[in-house]
Amino acid sequence: MARGNSNDYAVVWPRSAKAVEIKPLAGRLDTIEGKTIAFLWDDLFRGDEIWPILKQELSRRYAGATFVDHDAFGSTHGDDEHRVLAELPGKIKSMKIDAVVSGMGC
Amino acid sequence: MLRVSAIAEQAGVPTSSLCCEGFLGQAKTTSVGLGYPNLALATVPGHVDVQTKEELQANVLGTTVEHVIRNLTGEIASVQVTVDPDPQDIVFEGSFEEVNRLFLENGWSDGLPIVPPTKEKIAEFLAFTDLPPDHAIGKLLPDNRMATVWNVAANGVMAGCRPEYMPILVALAEAMVDPQYGVEHSGNTPGAETLIVLNGPLIKQLGFNYEQGALRDGFQPNTSIGRFWRLYLRNVAGFLLHQNDKGTFGNTWRVVLAENEDSLAKMKWPTTAADMGAPAGESAVTISRFTGGNVIVSVFGDSAEKLLPYLGNALVTHTGWEVIFTVGMATGTYRPLLVLSPLIAETIAKTMTKQDVQNWLFENARMPARLFEKYLWGWTNLVPGKRTLNDWVRLGRIPKAFAGSDPERLVPVVTRPEHIMIAVSGDPLRSNCYLFVHNGMLGFPTTKTVKLPQAWPTKLRDAQS
Numbered sequence: 001m002a003r004g005n006s007n008d009y010a011v012v013w014p015r016s017a018k019a020v021e022i023k024p025l026a027g028r029l030d031t032i033e034g035k036t037i038a039f040l041w042d043d044l045f046r047g048d049e050i051w052p053i054l055k056q057e058l059s060r061r062y063a064g065a066t067f068v069d070h071d072a073f074g075s076t077h078g079d080d081e082h083r084v085l086a087e088l089p090g091k092i093k094s095m096k097i098d099a100v101v102s103g104m105g106c
Numbered sequence: 107m108l109r110v111s112a113i114a115e116q117a118g119v120p121t122s123s124l125c126c127e128g129f130l131g132q133a134k135t136t137s138v139g140l141g142y143p144n145l146a147l148a149t150v151p152g153h154v155d156v157q158t159k160e161e162l163q164a165n166v167l168g169t170t171v172e173h174v175i176r177n178l179t180g181e182i183a184s185v186q187v188t189v190d191p192d193p194q195d196i197v198f199e200g201s202f203e204e205v206n207r208l209f210l211e212n213g214w215s216d217g218l219p220i221v222p223p224t225k226e227k228i229a230e231f232l233a234f235t236d237l238p239p240d241h242a243i244g245k246l247l248p249d250n251r252m253a254t255v256w257n258v259a260a261n262g263v264m265a266g267c268r269p270e271y272m273p274i275l276v277a278l279a280e281a282m283v284d285p286q287y288g289v290e291h292s293g294n295t296p297g298a299e300t301l302i303v304l305n306g307p308l309i310k311q312l313g314f315n316y317e318q319g320a321l322r323d324g325f326q327p328n329t330s331i332g333r334f335w336r337l338y339l340r341n342v343a344g345f346l347l348h349q350n351d352k353g354t355f356g357n358t359w360r361v362v363l364a365e366n367e368d369s370l371a372k373m374k375w376p377t378t379a380a381d382m383g384a385p386a387g388e389s390a391v392t393i394s395r396f397t398g399g400n401v402i403v404s405v406f407g408d409s410a411e412k413l414l415p416y417l418g419n420a421l422v423t424h425t426g427w428e429v430i431f432t433v434g435m436a437t438g439t440y441r442p443l444l445v446l447s448p449l450i451a452e453t454i455a456k457t458m459t460k461q462d463v464q465n466w467l468f469e470n471a472r473m474p475a476r477l478f479e480k481y482l483w484g485w486t487n488l489v490p491g492k493r494t495l496n497d498w499v500r501l502g503r504i505p506k507a508f509a510g511s512d513p514e515r516l517v518p519v520v521t522r523p524e525h526i527m528i529a530v531s532g533d534p535l536r537s538n539c540y541l542f543v544h545n546g547m548l549g550f551p552t553t554k555t556v557k558l559p560q561a562w563p564t565k566l567r568d569a570q571s
Contacts, residue, residue: 009222010199014214014260014341017190020141020250026115029179037178040110043435043490046154046162050124053166054174061175076110078435078547082285085109089117099178100114103124105107105133105147106154 034064035098040088041070042077045104054101068095076102108133109290112140122148122177124170132293135349139250143185146177155487193256194225194239209264213346216337216359220264231259234272234569236559243276244283247290249344253279257342265334270312270569271327273562274391275334277554278302281393282338284552291395291548293345297353298395298545300335301443302362303529305379306389308556311566314364318533320445321540323361332361335393357398366530369448373455378529381460382553389556394441394527395549396542400424405537410454414463417444418471420541421526425473425519427488429481431546432520433498433508434489440520441551443527443542448534460528468523472516475508527551 029035037058041047047070055067073091074080091097111121125133125147137145151165191197198208205222209215221227232239235255243253255276262275282289292300309316315325323329336359345351365377379390402420407413421442431440444467446454454463475495482489495517499509508517520526532538559565 005201007201008199009202009205009224010196011205011208011222011224012195012228012260013191013193013197014209014223014257014264014337015190016193016251016254016257016342018139018250019245019252020139022143022185022187023116023141024185025142025144025146025182026118026120028120028182032175032178040114042107044488045126046487047124048490049159049162050150050154050166050170053163054171057167057171058174076107079437085113088110088113092114092117092119097119099119100111100121101124101148101174102107102110102114102121104126104150104154105123105129106126106150 029099032058032062032065032099035062036066036068036096037099037101038068038072038092038095038097039070040073040076040084040100040102042104043075044077045106047103050103051101068097108136108140108145111145112142115142115145120146120178122146122174124148124150126150126153128153129352131348132350132352135344136248139248139344141250144183146183148173148177193254193260196225214341215264216333216340218333221266223260223263227263228256228259230269231262231267231272231275232256234269234559234565235276236557237276243279246283246343248293248350249342251342251344253283253342258338261337261341262334265337266326266330267334268326268330268569270566271331273556273558274304274308274331274389277391277556278331278335278393279338281391281552281554282343284554286550287393287552288548288550289339289343292339292343293351293353294548295352295354296397296545297356298397298549299357299360300393300395300549301360301542302332302335303378303392304362304364304389305367305377305384305392306387306556308389309364309367314362316364316366316531318536320363320531321361325361328361328364332359335359363445363529363531366448366532366534369451369530369534373452375451375455375460375530378527379553381524381527382551384553384555390553391556392551392553393549394443394551395545396443397428397545399540399542402539402541405450405539408453410456410458410463413450413454414466414470417539418467420539421467421471422473422519424541424543427481427486428543428546429478429519430486430488431544432518433478433495433504434482436547437498437503438521438525439546439550441525441527441544441546442520443529443544445529445531445540445542447532447536447538448530449537450539451530461523463528464523464526467526468518468520472518474514475510475517476513478517
């Protein structure tokens with residue numbers, strides 16, 4: 001246990017390396033105009049009030065944008081969490097979704 | 107929320123994650139563990155719970171919408187990759203005080219002095235498992251670090267455990283990585299804390315306290331293994347205050363609750379582990395997160411009929427917003443734990459099995475439907491849509507016992523009788539009981555048997571001599 005000085009301790013790191021590969025984000029959109037934006041929600045913290053405000057403002061600025069509401073997916077937290085997350089890649093493809101807004105972290 | 111964004115980014119579409127102002131730090135650290143350190147966040151100023159509709163609209167239009175547009179169309183923030191040490195590298199040599207200062211400064215300690223994790227001490231722990239040091243137990247969110255036999259031993263050393271506790275520590279890590287438990291929710295704002303219940307021969311072999319003061323620190327196995335749990339959550343799962351642990355208040359870690367199996371055997375009642383399906387005769391740990399608890403003092407009466415109404419009342423009066431785990435957010439996952447002192451349990455057991463007690467409590471420990479619904483969506487905003495209990499029954503999601511036209515009708519606090527967990531521990535000669543209120547799927551009861559190494563009796567005898 002002791003090294004050099006008899007009162008010293010040589011210790012190891014109590015953690016372990018992150019078991020996840022650092023990946024690049026997806027490419028960003030050139031514009032929101034003409035794109036399909038989906039909202040996924042964890043059924044918490046007034047996302048059902050915030051999304052309509054966002055949607056209305058985005059529609060005002062980008063008249064050609066379309067939107068997919070959260071009820072097309074189900075709640076991302078609680079009962080259906082695992083199913084909704086598992087189905088998401090397939091739904092992004094089948095619904096031709098261009099970008100995702102996810103809430104709420106509160 | 108961020109797991110959704112990570113999956114979407116993986117699928118090739120840009121994302122924007124909506125985040126209240128006080129949670130941006132947590133979001134940034136969680137993003138690293140998801141493999142996307144630069145997930146794009148859109149700020150919602152303040153906290154939405156206390157904003158008027160007008161304030162919320164102003165905040166979203168004034169800040170959030172600009173962030174969303176920038177997140178989806180703007181430049182991507184650069185990533186800084188940090189290089190971690192190898193777990194078996196010596197990271198520091200120094201005195202006890204210097205080691206402790208280093209561990210505190212790096213967030214590797216809980217604020218109490220730790221036993222320095224030297225390779226020699228870790229080797230003593232490794233001798234109490236047949237698994238190799240690099241055995242991967244599983245990944246732990248949110249940091250997404252691998253739980254290994256080596257880092258279980260390192261954190262066990264730090265917590266002040268004895269080497270022969272190692273089989274229990276490994277079982278706890280196995281339980282922590284089990285998806286059923288939901289470790290990723292351990293940093294949520296209610297700040298619930300895990301209780302470890304131990305059953306089996308190891309209670310006596312390792313000297314756990316299961317009698318008077320069963321939930322108090324003071325006995326080395328109960329105390330140090332409880333501390334290990336929280337250190338492991340910190341160092342391997344990555345739950346640190348002001349980062350991924352957002353408990354508004356939180357609790358200190360709980361000591362291990364060992365059941366009084368002599369009393370259980372006398373009553374012919376199953377142990378908690380047996381209720382959870384663990385094989386008879388083996389030791390097992392059961393973990394679950396509880397938002398709080400309270401002692402039920404001086405339960406008075408000489409029969410089950412006289413004792414149960416007070417216990418039923420405690421179950422109802424201590425259950426509040428947690429009914430969102432009975433109906434709503436995670437239906438059917440509320441699992442409160444009633445700890446009976448042997449004196450009370452044995453009085454009840456004169457005429458009732460444990461199952462009888464669960465059935466009685468299911469039928470009689472009830473709250474007004476009006477109050478139940480207040481918790482779901484009146485006083486909280488945790489279950490959207492303002493669905494009534496009758497709606498949930500119509501959807502076939504909960505039993506008919508919740509339905510009715512009278513808002514004052516009494517409804518159960520769990521969806522099934524067996525969801526009321528019952529353990530026996532504490533002072534054998536006092537009539538107090540204890541109730542733990544549960545955090546539902548955000549720490550669902552999970553049981554693992556403890557695997558002992560070859561030549562356990564010899565190794566244990568040597569360690570204790």
